[in-house]
Amino acid sequence: MSDFPITIFHNPACGTSRNTVAMVKAAGYEPEIVEYLQVGWTKPQLRELLAARGAKPREILREKGTPAGELGLLDPHVSDDAVLDAMVEHPILVNRPIVVTPKGAKLSRPSEAVLDLLDRKPQSFTKEDGEVVEVTR
Numbered sequence: 001m002s003d004f005p006i007t008i009f010h011n012p013a014c015g016t017s018r019n020t021v022a023m024v025k026a027a028g029y030e031p032e033i034v035e036y037l038q039v040g041w042t043k044p045q046l047r048e049l050l051a052a053r054g055a056k057p058r059e060i061l062r063e064k065g066t067p068a069g070e071l072g073l074l075d076p077h078v079s080d081d082a083v084l085d086a087m088v089e090h091p092i093l094v095n096r097p098i099v100v101t102p103k104g105a106k107l108s109r110p111s112e113a114v115l116d117l118l119d120r121k122p123q124s125f126t127k128e129d130g131e132v133v134e135v136t137r
């Protein structure tokens with residue numbers, strides 16, 4: 001196990017998620033990659049991630065390309081428990097990527113948000129679309 005463990009809850013179909021993984025690797029880390037669409041979520045796991053972020057379920061709810069609207073989850077009166085239950089049943093409802101390091105947990109959107117969670121930063125990084133990320137040390 002690394003002295004600086006990194007876990008990335010990843011969707012390989014998502015460019016932001018792929019860029020986050022690549023940025024972490026460019027910084028010299030070998031993160032644990034969890035393809036959450038394959039393995040799913042548990043309610044305690046989601047609660048733990050949210051507590052580490054100091055966030056509510058709605059803050060990691062993905063609306064685009066998900067059944068969030070048809071499930072009625074966009075109604076502000078829907079309870080946190082109902083949102084979590086839906087996320088367990090439909091893992092695609094969780095926005096990605098979520099990165100966990102000893103510095104905390106964060107939804108890494110945009111992908112360069114991951115830099116705040118790292119001890120080391122890459123020398124430079126170019127995203128899949130050619131955008132160059134300015135890395136400040």
